[in-house]
Amino acid sequence: MTATEDLAEDLRPTPNLITEGTDYAEAYYRTHLGIDEPYDWASPHWRSFFTTVARHIVAITNPRTVLDVGCARGLLVQALREQGIDAVGVDVSEFAVHSAHRDVRPYLRVASASDVVGSYDLITCIEVLEHMSPSDAERAIDAMCRAADRILLSSSPSDFVEPTHVNVREPAAWAAAFAERGFFRRTDVDLAFLTPWAMLFERANLTHRDVVYRYEHQLYPLRVEVLEKRAALLDSYRRATELEEKLAAAELGRDVQGETLRQENEHLRSDLEHLTTERDALRDLAERLQDQNRELEARLNDEIRVSRDLRSRLLTSRDHAIGAEAEAATWRSRFETLNASHAELAQAHAELREYANSLEQQVQSYVWSLQALERRLTELHASESWKLGYAIVRPFALLLGRARRR
Amino acid sequence: MxxxxxxxxxxxxxxxxxxxxxxxxxxxxxxxxxxxxxxxxxxxxxxxxxxxxxxxxxxxxxxxxxxxxxxxxxxxxxxxxxxxxxxxxxxxxxxxxxxxxxxxxxxxxxxxxxxxxxxxxxxxxxxxxxxxxxxxxxxxxxxxxxxxxxxxxxxxxxxxxxxxxxxxxxxxxxxxxxxxxxxxxxxxxxxxxxxxxxxxxxxxxxxxxxxxxxxxxxxxxxxxxxxxxxxxxxxxxxxxxxPAPGTYRIKRTIDPRLRVSIIVPTRGASGEVWGEHRVYVVEALRSALEHTHHDSIEVIVVYDVETSITLLEELKTVVEDKLILVAYDEPFNFSRKCNRGFIASSGDVVVLLNDDIEVISDDWITELVAPLTEMSVGMTGAYLLYENSSIQHAGHVYGAGVWTHAYHGISSDNVGSFCDLLINRECVGVTAACCALRREVYEQVGGLCEKLPGNYNDVDLSYKVRKLGYRVLWIANARLFHFESRTRTDATDIQQWERDFVARRWGIPEGEDPYLRIG
Structure with a gap:
């Protein structure tokens, strides 16, 4: 980017709009300062802010006297004064000056920036020139350059929304305007504690070389930083892209995996349902089988009982059979014994009969011989010796009689 | 001829x-x-x-x-x-x-x-x-x-x-x-x-x-x-x-897989032996299992339903997984209880065992059961001693009109006639207090006669076994104590009808016993 281009960019239409002190009355301070905190020394926020600013200003410039142009309610003046600086302020708003804190009120005046007179170690002009028309601003710069060798300037380069910002310019434009008047920016100080765009100008006799050195001295680190940051940005971008791609892929993968898992889950769920059904069926079957088993067991037990009973009966029947057989054998042997004794008896009987017969025959023969004897006896009766013979024969006669009776 | x-x-x-x-x-x-x-x-x-x-x-x-x-x-x-x-x-x-x-x-x-x-x-x-x-x-x-x-x-x-x-x-x-x-x-x-x-x-x-x-x-x-x-x-x-000159000892072995069913009818009675209180069936089975190395055994305890649960639990701890319990809820009938036990058994050989015994001989089961592997042997019986070591059972004797125990009541120090108390021998019968039969023999003879609930059922069993042509052996080396009649007081006296029943079946044993002809 060249200086010409910067200038060209700066060539914007600048209608000569002018704001007045009444534009900065109570409502302005209530609504235009960006925060809800009342723009007042009593506000800890503002008091702390301006105290910090004042300390930095003193540290950088070490002034005895300071004029704050556009001091509003004198908060910076008051803060500088508390640092022991002889500070005064001017502002176009009567409201602002009159509503200022009573401690600082004596050091403030109602006046326009373009009317600045006197001599000070330092003039501060903070967020003022953008509120002024370009010509008033030029006059104000002239006036300030006459009243001091150091001017601290801060003018917003970008806040176009604020209605009273009638003359917004880039810092380069303000720096160029001061350079026209022999004031150059102190590039070695950084006033970022105030605003990013704040600059400290100093009256100086500088050669081109000094100016170029001063700015190049600032430029090179900035370029290096920009390049490095661009490279880092590119790298970051690429890594981000890569990560994005990975993320996308991962998301895609996750989706695919998720889908697979979902499908698997689906399968498993259906399998589970299937298995559950099967299990229930099996459980039913098992129960049925158990019932059947119980039934069979009961029948088997019955059959075992019946079988045992039958076997018991068979056993006792065998005993009865073998017992009966034995009994029969015993009877048979007794019968045979009896039979044998019967046969013996019959034999004995026959023998006895035979014996009896033989006895009878004997008896008969006795009878016959007796009869013969009787005959001889009868003969003998006639004989002389009969009496004696009778006595002998008598017992035979008795025996004979017995034999006849049988 | x-x-x-x-x-x-x-x-x-x-x-x-x-x-x-x-x-x-x-x-x-x-x-x-x-x-x-x-x-x-x-x-x-x-x-x-x-x-x-x-x-x-x-x-x-x-x-x-x-x-x-x-x-x-x-x-x-x-x-x-x-x-x-x-x-x-x-x-x-x-x-x-x-x-x-x-x-x-x-x-x-x-x-x-x-x-x-x-x-x-x-x-x-x-x-x-x-x-x-x-x-x-x-x-x-x-x-x-x-x-x-x-x-x-x-x-x-x-x-x-x-x-x-x-x-x-x-x-x-x-x-x-x-x-x-x-x-x-x-x-x-x-x-x-x-x-x-x-x-x-x-x-x-x-x-x-x-x-x-x-x-x-x-x-x-x-x-x-x-x-x-x-x-x-x-x-x-x-x-x-x-153990005596001219005698020999046969130590048989049996197939370890041979399944032996020990059938023990019990009422869960208890009493004093040698001055100590005991539950008969528990000690009987404890000693029975302690004195054998044969493992393929099941123990069938046929118990009266009144038997206490505690006793049955104790039996489980003694007999463990070999135990089979058979409940019996009919009037006393030793024969029927044994038969019930037999029906519930599965052994190749059944051992009937009274509950009022204590085993003396090691490997008593092998001694008792091994001779049964000879098919001509139908039944074996043990050597039983009273509490005072006099002889309770050394085989039956059937003769002179009575059925009785050989050498009953004499000291077990006796060697018997020609050492017949020292060695295994054939006999007419053995007591069912401790006897063993092959399963099929027990079946063939119809088990113990249930018409003889108390006495003589073993006499009848022995007759039946021999009637089928089997030998009955008395085993000298299967020794047990038998605290007889301590568990059964109502059946110690033999009734006339019991004698008559056996006489009707088998006749009165006139003359001499065929095996023990000891005056």
Whole structure:
């Protein structure tokens, strides 16, 4: 980017709009300062802010006297004064000056920036020139350059929304305007504690070389930083892209995996349902089988009982059979014994009969011989010796009689 | 059957001449005349022996003398006699013993076509000429025979069978007759015992008859002969010398897989034994399981339903997973309880066991069960002692009109008649307090007779088992204490109807017991 281009960019239409002190009355301070905190020394926020600013200003410039142009309610003046600086302020708003804190009120005046007179170690002009028309601003710069060798300037380069910002310019434009008047920016100080765009100008006799050195001295680190940051940005971008791609892929993968898992889950769920059904069926079957088993067991037990009973009966029947057989054998042997004794008896009987017969025959023969004897006896009766013979024969006669009776 | 012709085999080695003369005279005095006497002189040192032999040879043509050229021992001499024998039977007569005059006549009376071996009772002849120590032997008892060479004299064997089995074996000298009779009886169709003293064994100092310790080499030979006998019959076991001279011990083994069901009927009774309180069935089973290495056992406890749960739980801890409980809820009937236990059992062999016992013998189950692996054995019973170690049961005796226990009440220190309290033997019956039967035998006989709930059911069972042709064995080495009647007070007295029942079935046992003929 060249200086010409910067200038060209700066060539914007600048209608000569002018704001007045009444534009900065109570409502302005209530609504235009960006925060809800009342723009007042009593506000800890503002008091702390301006105290910090004042300390930095003193540290950088070490002034005895300071004029704050556009001091509003004198908060910076008051803060500088508390640092022991002889500070005064001017502002176009009567409201602002009159509503200022009573401690600082004596050091403030109602006046326009373009009317600045006197001599000070330092003039501060903070967020003022953008509120002024370009010509008033030029006059104000002239006036300030006459009243001091150091001017601290801060003018917003970008806040176009604020209605009273009638003359917004880039810092380069303000720096160029001061350079026209022999004031150059102190590039070695950084006033970022105030605003990013704040600059400290100093009256100086500088050669081109000094100016170029001063700015190049600032430029090179900035370029290096920009390049490095661009490279880092590119790298970051690429890594981000890569990560994005990975993320996308991962998301895609996750989706695919998720889908697979979902499908698997689906399968498993259906399998589970299937298995559950099967299990229930099996459980039913098992129960049925158990019932059947119980039934069979009961029948088997019955059959075992019946079988045992039958076997018991068979056993006792065998005993009865073998017992009966034995009994029969015993009877048979007794019968045979009896039979044998019967046969013996019959034999004995026959023998006895035979014996009896033989006895009878004997008896008969006795009878016959007796009869013969009787005959001889009868003969003998006639004989002389009969009496004696009778006595002998008598017992035979008795025996004979017995034999006849049988 | 034609009349038998007997060859009397008499090896001779240096006997006293008068003794030898008496021996030969006892043959000549036989009432049965169809015999030959083969005298084999085993090279006696004195010629007088041979002179005497030839003198008799000349006197009677039925006497034949063989002279061995050298001494060969009794087996060789006996084999020479056997070779010369022409009889259908050979009778073994030692050169110093006597035959009763009617010996051969009695033997001839029992000879039949299927008879292969006959033995008789015997007694001893003292130096004073008195006869004593009559051995009234049991009827043929193979189990006893393998524990004791009890048949001994007089032994008459079918000649053909003796030759078939190879005659006498010299390597068993001293027990050559035992060895021969073992081999013959293994093949014999029928063995007959004549319960008459037909042989007089002369006691001569130094002979086996006088001093049983005189011939230890004979026992060792017998041990070998018996081992071969077992091996031939495929009986698993070993032979040891027995507790008394002339007795042997057979230690059988059984297949560890053989399933044994111990059936114990119980009422859960308890009482005092040796001054200590016990629950009978618990201690019975504890001792029963402690005294056996056989593992394939189930214990079936048939308990009255009133039996306490605590007792049944205790049984479970003692018997563990071998226990099967069978509840019984009918009036007392020992037979039925056993039968119920049998129905619930699954063993190859069932052991009926009273609950009021305590096992003494180790491996009692093996002792009791192993003989049943011989199919001809139907039932085995144990040796039971009372609390005071007197005998409660050593086999039944059925004779003289009563059924009773052998040796009941005497001290168990007794060895019995001819050691019959020391060795296994056949008997008419055994008590059901501890007996074992093969499953199919128990089934065949219909178990215990339920019409005999208390007494005599074991008598009836024994009759039934023998009626089917099985042998009943008493096992001397299965010893248990039996605290009898401590658990059953209502059935100690035998009722007349019980006697009548057994008599009706089996008749009253008149005469002698066939196995225990002890006055």
């Amino acid at each position: 034609t009349e038998p012709f007997f060859s009397i085999l008499t090896p001779v080695y240096e006997p006293p001449l008068d003794v030898l003369r008496e021996t030969i005279e006892s043959v000549l005095a036989q009432s049965f005349t169809d015999w030959e006497l083969i005298l084999v002189d085993d090279r006696s040192p004195s010629d007088a022996v041979r002179f005497l032999l030839h003198e008799f040879e000349e006197r009677d043509p039925r006497i034949r003398v063989i002279e061995r050229p050298s001494r060969g021992g009794i087996a060789h001499a006996s084999n020479d006699a056997l070779a010369a024998a022409r009889g259908t039977f050979v009778a073994l007569l030692d050169h110093d013993d006597l035959l009763a005059p009617h010996a051969l006549e009695s033997v001839a009376a029992v000879v039949a076509d299927d008879v292969d071996y006959i033995y008789t009772d015997e007694d001893k002849l003292g130096p004073d000429g008195r006869f004593f120590d009559t051995f009234r032997k049991p009827d043929w008892s193979p189990e006893r025979f393998r524990h004791q060479m009890y048949t001994c004299h007089l032994s008459v064997l079918r000649t053909e069978l003796v030759r078939q089995v190879g005659g006498f074996r010299p390597e068993f000298d001293g027990s050559q007759d035992y060895d021969l009779v073992l081999r013959v009886t293994e093949k014999a169709r029928r063995v007959v015992h004549i319960p008459d003293t037909l042989y007089h064994w002369r006691m001569i100092p130094g002979s086996a008859a006088a001093d049983p310790h005189a011939k230890p080499y004979a026992y060792v030979a017998a041990q070998r002969a018996l081992q071969e006998h077992l091996d031939r019959l495929n009986i698993k076991g070993s032979v040891e010398i027995g």
